[in-house]
Amino acid sequence: MAPTVPTAGHTDPAIIRNFCIIAHIDHGKSTLADRMLQLTGLVDDRSMRAQYLDRMDIERERGITIKSQAVRMPYEKDGQPYVLNMIDTPGHVDFTYEVSRSLEACEGAVLLVDAAQGIEAQTLANLYLAIDADLHIIPVLNKIDLPSAQPEKYAAEIAGIIGCDPSEVLKVSAKTGEGVRELLDHIVAEIPAPVGDAEAPARALIFDSVYDTYRGVVTYVRVVDGELSHRERILMMSTKATHEVLEVGVISPEPKKVDRLAVGETGYLITGVKEVRQSRVGDTVTSAVRPASEALSGYQHPNPMVYAGLYPIDGDDFPVLREALEKLQLNDAALTYEPETSGALGFGFRIGFLGLLHMEIVRERLEREFNLDLISTAPNVVYRVIMEDGSEHIVTNPSEYPTSGKIAEVHEPVVKATILAPAEYIGTILELCQTRRGIQQGLDYLSEDRVEIRYELPLAEIVFDFFDALKSRTKGYASLDYDEAGEQAADLVKVDILLHGDPVDAFSAIVHKDKAYAYGIAMAGKLKELIPRQQFEVPIQAAIGARVIARETIRAIRKDVLAKCYGGDISRKRKLLEKQKEGKKRMKMVGRVEVPQEAFVAALSTGEGGGKDKGEKK
Numbered sequence: 001m002a003p004t005v006p007t008a009g010h011t012d013p014a015i016i017r018n019f020c021i022i023a024h025i026d027h028g029k030s031t032l033a034d035r036m037l038q039l040t041g042l043v044d045d046r047s048m049r050a051q052y053l054d055r056m057d058i059e060r061e062r063g064i065t066i067k068s069q070a071v072r073m074p075y076e077k078d079g080q081p082y083v084l085n086m087i088d089t090p091g092h093v094d095f096t097y098e099v100s101r102s103l104e105a106c107e108g109a110v111l112l113v114d115a116a117q118g119i120e121a122q123t124l125a126n127l128y129l130a131i132d133a134d135l136h137i138i139p140v141l142n143k144i145d146l147p148s149a150q151p152e153k154y155a156a157e158i159a160g161i162i163g164c165d166p167s168e169v170l171k172v173s174a175k176t177g178e179g180v181r182e183l184l185d186h187i188v189a190e191i192p193a194p195v196g197d198a199e200a201p202a203r204a205l206i207f208d209s210v211y212d213t214y215r216g217v218v219t220y221v222r223v224v225d226g227e228l229s230h231r232e233r234i235l236m237m238s239t240k241a242t243h244e245v246l247e248v249g250v251i252s253p254e255p256k257k258v259d260r261l262a263v264g265e266t267g268y269l270i271t272g273v274k275e276v277r278q279s280r281v282g283d284t285v286t287s288a289v290r291p292a293s294e295a296l297s298g299y300q301h302p303n304p305m306v307y308a309g310l311y312p313i314d315g316d317d318f319p320v321l322r323e324a325l326e327k328l329q330l331n332d333a334a335l336t337y338e339p340e341t342s343g344a345l346g347f348g349f350r351i352g353f354l355g356l357l358h359m360e361i362v363r364e365r366l367e368r369e370f371n372l373d374l375i376s377t378a379p380n381v382v383y384r385v386i387m388e389d390g391s392e393h394i395v396t397n398p399s400e401y402p403t404s405g406k407i408a409e410v411h412e413p414v415v416k417a418t419i420l421a422p423a424e425y426i427g428t429i430l431e432l433c434q435t436r437r438g439i440q441q442g443l444d445y446l447s448e449d450r451v452e453i454r455y456e457l458p459l460a461e462i463v464f465d466f467f468d469a470l471k472s473r474t475k476g477y478a479s480l481d482y483d484e485a486g487e488q489a490a491d492l493v494k495v496d497i498l499l500h501g502d503p504v505d506a507f508s509a510i511v512h513k514d515k516a517y518a519y520g521i522a523m524a525g526k527l528k529e530l531i532p533r534q535q536f537e538v539p540i541q542a543a544i545g546a547r548v549i550a551r552e553t554i555r556a557i558r559k560d561v562l563a564k565c566y567g568g569d570i571s572r573k574r575k576l577l578e579k580q581k582e583g584k585k586r587m588k589m590v591g592r593v594e595v596p597q598e599a600f601v602a603a604l605s606t607g608e609g610g611g612k613d614k615g616e617k618k
């Protein structure tokens with residue numbers, strides 16, 4: 001039986017425990033959450049189904065998209081009731097900033113690590129964020145029921161990282177439930193209760209916001225001071241926008257309306273706001289009538305770090321793509337886009353992403369949810385080009401690279417990357433990082449056979465295929481995380497690819513001087529294979545400005561073939577044209593050269609993908 005639950009809005013902060021679970025995908029976070037829901041009596045055994053919280057959004061039982069953002073669980077220890085709030089980090093894992101906001105909503109974190117796998121790079125990065133945010137960390141090894149589990153080895157590894165004794169690392173099986181009650185007891189005993197000023201003007205931190213088709217934006221908040229009530233007018237401190245609270249509630253485990261949220265509590269607000277960018281993660285909510293004078297620690301505007309052009313393979317899909325982007329933006333405050341045209345690819349959009357994962361997620365959602373086939377141009381980072389006359393250009397697209405005037409310096413963003421891998425792969429990883437212009441920052445053994453390798457790398461060198469290369473060199477065992485680390489001046493040039501003298505915009509790239517030649521040769525070589533012969537000879541050139549650095553030639557079709565086409569009787573010619581029509585639709589003209597759409601797609605696919613394409617043709 002569940003103990004009597006103190007009502008939300010009327011709970012003594014001293015009995016509240018706010019915590020999150022930091023874990024790598026598949027290490028068992030959802031399964032552990034299920035066991036907690038069961039053990040706290042929130043979901044009875046009969047209604048229990050696997051990944052209870054994950055599935056709720058599909059069911060939309062009450063027309064509101066609930067994810068496991070903030071679940072309120074009653075718990076009893078030694079006859080004393082407690083309220084446990086389990087707070088989830090936002091789904092998009094590469095947004096360090098958003099993760100750090102959600103960590104700020106908690107006083108403690110459960111570090112959950114698969115006892116058969118050990119800690120992964122992203123988990124480690126999030127752990128460091130949690131330590132920076134002064135959270136109390138409870139280290140836990142999961143899946144101890146697995147025969148392949150090595151709890152002693154990984155307990156020592158974790159203990160080494162967080163500086164505790166290996167015996168302090170809890171061991172659980174989320175599957176069987178073993179050790180989960182002990183974990184809940186540790187949460188109650190060790191994680192500090194929230195502190196806040198109940199009399200002060202309201203201040204609540206937005207730690208996630210989710211767009212719901214029926215209700216508009218559902219905003220998840222953690223109240224720090226004061227309280228937020230139903231029907232009250234609230235103020236978003238970064239945008240100065242005011243809204244009426246139409247509904248305030250807690251998730252327990254279904255959404256439940258309450259009259260207010262008080263100090264230390266977490267829950268959701270619905271205000272009728274239609275886009276998540278009006279209710280942004282990191283912002284502070286206060287009362288419009290009695291506003292707080294100071295927002296909670298610095299709100300940060302998300303800035304795109306990576307740009308790529310996205311084009312529908314079928315030009316007729318352009319309006320669908322525009323609509324899809326509009327819809328995605330409702331739910332993704334960080335997504336920016338503007339229309340662009342490419343001579344080679346037609347109409348599309350230049351899209352700004354926060355990072356690699358963001359890019360992958362957006363593209364996958366566009367293709368899957370909106371049934372679009374897309375080509376993306378090679379992603380590029382944001383360059384700052386400083387001219388000799390002192391003027392500055394921010395370049396997010398190679399086509400904006402200044403062509404007139406003298407360039408004094410080009411700056412590129414750099415990142416600090418952390419790679420965790422089995423020690424046997426050290427050599428190949430170091431080699432990969434060196435070829436990507438990396439500067440080694442450190443190498444530590446986590447245990448006798450696992451290492452943490454730290455590198456400073458230009459972001460441009462990892463946006464394309466670095467992760468794929470890392471995975472294939474380490475048979476999938478390495479994990480990678482990176483974080484912005486400012487910018488550096490670099491010797492960069494713009495390489496253009498010309499077909500019969502005309503530049504193909506989609507293939508222009510800004511690359512390091514030492515790699516320009518290799519890029520030029522590779523692209524020219526690929527295109528030679530991919531573009532069919534024309535009625536005339538077509539030179540393919542790679543050039544830096546007016547200087548050609550690589551050249552290939554597509555030879556002309558033999559004359560007699562042409563003669564047949566053009567000299568024959570009219571009906572035959574028509575039949576021939578008819579047959580070609582299907583293919584023609586997919587041809588793009590670059591100057592006088594006809595290029596099949598597939599050639600662009602194949603040429604733009606990444607190193608590994610490109611290789612695969614070739615392999616499949618055999």
Ligand SMILES: Nc1nc2c(ncn2[C@@H]2O[C@H](COP(=O)(O)OP(=O)(O)OP(=O)(O)O)[C@@H](O)[C@H]2O)c(=O)[nH]1
Nearest residue numbers: 024025026027028029030031142143146173174175
């Ligand atoms: N043997 C065993 N399997 C477990 C345990 N905990 C989780 N699993 C399994 O591990 C897989 C991943 O578990 P999830 O709970 O979905 O992991 P997650 O971290 O929430 O993964 P995502 O939802 O993908 O982020 C599932 O197949 C679970 O059944 C455990 O204690 N023992």
